Amino acid sequence: MTQTKRVAVIGGGIVGATAAFYLSKKYDDVDIYDDGMGQATSAAAGIICPWLSQRRNKEWYELASKGAAFYPQLMHDLNEPLSDSDIYQQVGTLVFKKKPSLLKKLEQIALKRRETAPEIGDIALLSPKEIKAKFPLYGLEESALFASGGARVDGSLLTKKLIDQAIFNGARHYSEKVILSHSHPSEYVIRSTTQTKTYDAVVLAVGAWLPELLNPLGLEVDIRPQKGQLIQLHLQEDMSKWPVIMPDGEKDIIPFSNGKIIVGATHENDGGYDLTPTKEKLELMLAEAIELAPGLKNASITSIRVGTRAYTSDFAPFFGAVPNYPNLFTASGLGSSGLTSGPLIGRMLSQIISGEPTDLPLSDYPVEQYIKKIQ
């Protein structure tokens, strides 16, 4: 049953697109505003494998592992096939460590985590020969840990599908940069160069741009941008079932269907909001990837992608209601795992607006810790 509340979502990356999709099933009047269609989401590498991360933050792990487990449900809700989709595919992940002892330790962590996260799938230490059977480009003699539940996702295709479905359900999409103001105790005004509209509830899913959007309301936000660059290559191979490769360090290798293979990404804390590719950084990343996968020498570069991640000062994400602003909701600080956690966060934002229980306790991701009144 649809309801009459006027709802706006600012930001059409993974969080905003998912929130808009679920909101469009419940409300007749949903508008989505986005000036870049997911600046981080469309640049992202696409790895969904939180279980093998050695990050210690319990709340982050809970969010990321539940976020990864949510993907099959999301695909179902989008009527997207699980076994053969260009958007999302569980192809498995191969994780490398510099020392065999660290690989053994990771295997123990993975086995322990599987007790509460069966989505991780089969775990196995693979020899170089077994790795080559799964990833024919492999050229080293090191072993790796394989987790069959690891997945790859095309962030750009996923957000497009979510927005298209939201539009199909009656939502409207505007490719515009907007500003927000608070007109009445429970109403918000959104202005673009072409229109001004009033809403009963607003979701701010603008990633690294949250400080800019909330500053005019007298709020400061603990968010900083981090630049990420990656290279998209093309190979004449059917890579649709090849696993995601996660070597020790920054450069991951993510094969997709249709001959697409990604190498990346950089993590540049001094890059600000700049989206200019840097030749030296990209060349270095590609050279390192070729050491692991010499067959990449035959690949042609089809594009360079640059995006901006949003980080809080303690690297933790937050989402929920903006304090002292009724019916204003937000999520940010998803860092380098937002493709993994973003869909679940988007659905939770829609649950909050419609008064349903959320998948995770909001108190573990407190907005008030990161958004404060400017003194």
Ligand SMILES: Cc1cc2nc3c(=O)[nH]c(=O)nc-3n(C[C@H](O)[C@H](O)[C@H](O)COP(=O)(O)OP(=O)(O)OC[C@H]3O[C@@H](n4cnc5c(N)ncnc54)[C@H](O)[C@@H]3O)c2cc1C
């Ligand atoms: C290079 C790179 C690789 C990554 N790889 C992975 C990965 O492998 N796995 C993983 O889990 N995560 C990965 N991430 C992280 C993930 O992409 C992000 O955390 C996630 O996409 C953030 O989503 P978001 O919806 O919060 O923000 P975004 O995708 O940035 O979307 C925010 C949108 O809001 C728009 N916007 C901002 N202000 C306004 C305004 N005033 N008016 C209108 N629109 C506005 C922006 O233009 C943008 O389109 C990667 C990120 C990068 C950059």
